[in-house]
Amino acid sequence: MSIFIDSETTLLVQGITGRDGSFHAKQMLEYGTRVVAGVTPGKGGQRFESSVPIFDTVADAVDKTGANTSVIYVPPPFAADAMMEAAAAGIRLVVCITEGVPVLDMTRVYMYVKEKGARLIGPNCPGLITPGESKVGIIPGRICTPGPVGVVSRSGTLTYEIVYQLTRAGLGQSTCVGIGGDPINGTNFIDCLDAFEKDPKTKVVCMMGEIGGSDEQDAADFVRDHMTKPVVGFIAGQTAPPGRRMGHAGAIISGSAGTAAEKIQAFKDAGMGVAQRPIDFTALVKERM
């Protein structure tokens, strides 16, 4: 078991002929993901890597292949439309990798996707991976290994760092999800924690947050009130100066709003393990197995 994706996932790639789309579609195929279709308007009828059929529209692709999940690599000005197109075509899980989607676009996309009953992960995220079964997005497959640890994170490379350390310590993962750092994203920590709580394979959850906003505090409340499984948390940005943004859209700190100290305290109050350094995760997870 796992969350959101598994060996049954049938994936279509929006923007499969683009630079990033084609590179990662190939990586996903190599990993063993069932990539059943690609979409690039105007290139319908062609094939990707002489095997995956390409369609002009998502509706066509879903109609012909029955894809249930979509991953988006289209440029920022078209990403909002791509997310809505996927949800409208009946895709259940929409994963948007694209970075730089205007936030006002996301206010519309968020409502639209919800109304269609689809789940959106991202935008501006590395996607997700269920080791040994399916990879949707850009998380490097070779740093992961199957196992009982659920991983959810707001950042990309920091997630890789911690997954890599878990794998080296012999701690495999059920599913790793990067939810992205934008102000408005489709799936939050709580959605993932809830799914991990219900997933029989997951025994411990690792959660990597950042300064800014209050998602981590809300997640801590959820852990305290609704979770039986142990959760270990980490907050990046303890040394960030007040009032400055740190690249990630989510990473901003100002006064007491969303400081690292505030978030770490919320973790402690919820009975979570707190990793001071990335390297601390492995020991904390082992203690809780």
Next chain:
Amino acid sequence: MLRNLAVGRLPPPASASLSSLNNGAFVNTHEYQAKEIFRKAGIPIPPGEVASTPEEAERIARRFGGTVVIKAQVHAGGRGKAGGVKLAKTPDEAREFASTILGMRIKDLPVLKVLVTPAADIATEAYAGIIVDRASKRAVFMVSPAGGIDIEDVAASTPDKIMKLPVDPRYGVQPFEAMRMGFFLYKDAKQARAAAKILMQLYQAFQSSGASLAEINPLVTTPAGEVVALDAKMVVDDNELVRRTEIEELRDESAEAPSEVDARKANLTFIKLDGNVGCIVNGAGLAMATMDLVKYYGGEPANFLDIGGSSNPEKVVSALRIITADPNVKAILFNIFGGITRTDDVANGIVTATRQNPLRVPIVIRLTGTNEEIAVKILEENGFTAMTDMDEAVQKAVQLATGGKAA
């Protein structure tokens, strides 16, 4: 902190600055620029002109006649408190005050322009703003009859004086919603109507500019009963600039730190700090975690620098140029986890950059991931050592920067 934001149950922001709650990279507009955008949307704005010399300010004041206000145009709050806003009764005074203000630095930013505007008689001061709120995932109006002061202070002391209204992105703000806010601001029906109209126009300006914040503080009434926007502020999401080149043109680079402008041009995210360990990392989360670890081991990061995802050698060259320009930097730390980023690209960048400009300070390179073997070979052939463990690399960099004094 706009936490748990939902209709009918809207706690005010605690101590966060409303403008800094906006997330993401952005373009800050000056007051005079925001006023121009608001004016085009139909919002009543008093006349005003921009001067960059005392003489210009004097000429503008003479043309307006009577008392004028000289206002520093700078991306910092608290201009008034810092002495950046002055009332000038005569054109001579206007020149004199403009001369003082134009030489000032407010929150370390140089004042290069002043706005000269006729002094207005004020009966009441209110606040009106729109912000993108991450909790409710919508644009949210905030209005308050207590204006002219920081809205954060109002939120802290008298939260019942703030009304918040999330806007449904499918329909935009509706006239009845604007009227509700108008009547929250003013008892007088005529003024409430005028305010409602301004709020609709503000929403239009907000949407058409791709803003993440649009603010009028204060929104004033004159003794004659007119409702007028006396100050204006707008912040635009960087992600909008591809399709809104007119906003990109508003960016005032002279109002930003030169190293940060340099970094933006090289497509790097850079923030200068006061420490001595220069950090070059891929990914914002890992970059922050690296800085935290530097601090954990007793060092101080000199900067935040994210070289981003698909980095090429030129980016690394720019990053090293920016970092080494800081005389405080005593050691340089690379922390690269190659996913999309190819570590051999980074290695090539390091070799190229150090050939052009030999380093004066020690460098610690940690890289792992995509094409790691090639990267290590490139580095070793050029006399560098590569490390694979983040924790060890950070400890070593701190040790080098502090001369072994830190733990």
